[in-house]
Amino acid sequence: MATGPGANQTATEREVWRLLAGVPDPEIPVLSIVDLGIVRYVRCGAEGRLHVGITPTYTGCPATVAIRSATRAALDEAGHREALLEEVLSPPWTSDWLTPAGRAKLAAFGIAPPAAAAAAAGRVSEPPCCPRCGSPSTERISEFGSTPCKAHYVCSACHEPFDHFKCI
C-alpha cells in the first residue's frame, strides 16, 4: 500500500504529489506527510475536481487538525481551491507505510525508524538499533514518548537516550 505518484497520473496529480511532499508533519518536521504515508490518494474525479485523501496516524493524534489545515493551505496557495480534502479511515494507517526516504530522514534526525514491513510481519516489539552509534544493544525505557507515534529507548553502548518511531 505504498503511496505516491503512480505511472498513470495526470500532470496535475503529479504536481499535487510534489506539493504535498513539501507539507511537513508538525511534530516531526523532517518528515513530510508523503514520507509518513498518510496521503492515500490524489486523483481527478469524473466531475473534474481534484480529490486528496488523508488518513490519521493515531485516532487521537493532536497533529491531525494541524496537518489538515496545512494541507488545505498548501492546496489553496497552489490554486487548487476547488480540491476536496477527504479523511480516509480504512484501511488503517500502519508504520509500514513510511517511505524508505522517510525512514532515512528519521534516522538522520536521531529517531530510530520502525523496520520496514515489521508491522505486517507482527515484529512490533523488536528493539531498534541506536540511531546515533548503530548498536543493536538498546533498552526500552517506556512504550510511550513525547508524541503518540514514539516510544522511549536508551542505547546500552553509547548510553544516549533516543526516540523510536512506534511500530503499529
Added chain:
Amino acid sequence: MSAAAAASARRDPASSDALFRYVLRLADTSLVLGQRLGEWVGHAPALEEDLGLANLALDLLGQARLLLTYAGEIEGKGRDEDALAFLRDAPEFLNLTLAEQPNGDFAQTIVRQWLIDAWQIELYEGLMASADTRLAAIAAKAIKETRYHYRFSSGWLVRLGDGTGESQARAQQAVDSLWRFTAELFTADEIDERMDAAGIAPQLAAAAERWGRRVEEDLGRATLVLPAPQPHPWHGKRGVHTEHLGHLLGEMQHLQRTYPGVRW
C-alpha cells in the same frame, strides 16, 4: 447480513435507536476511561508512566470522537461529538461501570486498564468483521492502538503482581475490588442480542470465553489469584451508574456547562 441490510436496519427507528445506544456504549466507555487516565497527568509515579497514561488517554479520546460522531449521525438530531460528550447528564451515559471507577493507586489504575484493554481487544477484533462498515473501519483502526495499550497494562500487571510484597498486595487488592464490575462486560441484554443478530456486534458469550482465558493466564504470570465469579448488579451500559460518574462529568463538562457554546 450485508452492509446494505445493515444500512436498511439503520433506517428502521427501533433498530436505529438500538444501534445508536450500542455505539454510545462503546464511545462512552472509551471517553470516560480516557478522562479518568487524564487525571493522572502530573501525578503518576514516574515521568514515563505519566506520559504513558496520557498517551493511552489520547488514543481513547480519539476512538471516542470517531464513535460519538457516528452515534450523532445515526441519531440524526444534529448532535455532534461535542454535544454528546459535554451536554449529556450521567443517566444518558452508557459506559461500562468499570470504566468510571476511580483511579485509586497505580495498581488500581493498571488493573482497570488491563481488564478493559483485554475486553476491547475481543470487542474490536469482532467488530472488524461487522456488517456495519463504519464500525468495522473504526475497529480496524482502534485495534492497533488497543493491542499496544494491552502490552503496557499487562506488562505492568506482571511487574506489580510478581514484584515486591507491597506491590503484589496492592495489585491483588485491585483485582479483588474491581472484579465485581467485570460480569457487566459480557452480560448480553436486548441491545447486544439485537446487534449480534444483525451481524453488527460480536457474540458476547464467545468473546467472554476468550477474554476469560487471557485474563486467567495473565493473572498466573503475575502470581495473582483469580477471584471467584460474582453476580452482576451493575448497569452502567443502561445508564445506571455508581456515584463516581457524576463527579467525573462535573469536571469534564464544567467549561461547556458554565459557558455554553464557548469555543477554544
